[in-house]
Amino acid sequence: MLGQITDHRPDPSAEDCDAVFEPSVHDDPHVGGVWSYEAVTSHADYFHVTAVYETTRAAAIRQAETAWPFPVNIYLYAKGSAPLG
Structure with a gap:
């Protein structure tokens, strides 16, 4: 499920790239019950x-x-x- 895209490429129209993925549940935990930080991290x-x-x-x-x-x-x-590690 896509959260956000942050584009660090000098040419945003280029199709080839490296991609780094990070869970975004900590950015928007949906306190209303859709997402639970504890449930996602486990x-x-x-x-x-x-x-x-x-x-x-x-x-x-x-x-x-x-x-x-x-x-x-x-x-x-x-x-x-892309940065390593």
């Missing part, structure tokens, strides 16, 4: 940060929308320039 698919190198903007969005049942932020970087 979910089997929960992670802190993960990256996909040499991908495309469309593939990164598709991964965010389908790979996790909780919202994630995507940080896009020019191909080969």
Whole structure:
């Protein structure tokens, strides 16, 4: 589920990129009952940060929308320039 996209690429129209994913439930825990921070962080698919190198903007969005049942932020970087670790 896509939370936000932050684009750090010098050319936002370029399709090729590196993508870093971070859960965004801590940004917007939906106190109204839709999302629970405790439930999401204990979910089997929960992670802190993960990256996909040499991908495309469309593939990164598709991964965010389908790979996790909780919202994630995507940080896009020019191909080969995503921070490591």
